[in-house]
Amino acid sequence: MEEITLKASNDKHFTKPIDIKSRYDEKQKEKIASASKQFESVLTAMMLKSMNKTTGGLFGDEDGYGNDMFDTIFEQEIAQKMSATKSLGIAEILYRKITGENMPDEFKFRLSSKLNPIKVNNTQVPADATKVKPSNSSLERIDKFNSHIEEASKTFGVDKAIIKSIILAESAGNHKAVSTAKAKGLMQLMDSTAVDMGVKNVFNPKENIFGGTKYFAQLLRQYSGDLKLALAAYNAGPQNVEKYNGVPPFAETKSYINKVLSYLEHFSENQS
Known part of the structure; x- marks a missing residue:
């Protein structure tokens, strides 16, 4: 040759x-x-x-x-x-x-x-957990962002139902939401995370969804598709997942995971 x-x-x-x-x-x-x-x-x-x-x-x-x-x-x-x-x-x-x-x-x-969809596991709501359903008003709000969610899903390989479930749990579809910890927008990005993900305007729905989905895709790959660990890291930080070698024993984090999984179950039962 x-x-x-x-x-x-x-x-x-x-x-x-x-x-x-x-x-x-x-x-x-x-x-x-x-x-x-x-x-x-x-x-x-x-x-x-x-x-x-x-x-x-x-x-x-x-x-x-x-x-x-x-x-x-x-x-x-x-x-x-x-x-x-x-x-x-x-x-x-x-x-x-x-x-x-x-x-x-x-x-x-x-x-x-050119990402293929990320295969996820550990998606079931624990039997002893209380399932929650999204409100009709929050579902109507996120419907406005369906095109951005669809595009982010294809770009980063994260199922659109997971993206929707995270948005519901984080901000209930309010793109102007700001938490007490100063997390912002639909997917509640901290300023440092937004910068790392290339987000210039956290209150721009498309930028926020792309930044949050990109970050969550990284977490899913980091934890080999384990949805609960990725959600725990998104909520409490990867350092706490490593520290406790699993889902941290935080009531807020456990509640957050159950909420996202409940919403995910809702979307699987009502294909949208």
């Missing part, structure tokens, strides 16, 4: 803007973002191949049977993962030079991760 030698460079090749004669619609912009991301992935694979020449390949034996083929497969897979998680910034540069705009965060999330 012919080796590709890659010379490192800066972004000077991208400094001359492409002459834009027409504006792009959203679908065209998403295609441009996707192509830019694919280019970055290919370039990353070329960089890995160039680096691997110094070690004789990932398998350490250039003459081994089929090793060149396996090297290529692994380089491509690693490149895709690198591009998805720790972007080199090349895709964003290309997108900006072509469209004249910064790549929207929702494109970055959707195109980088």
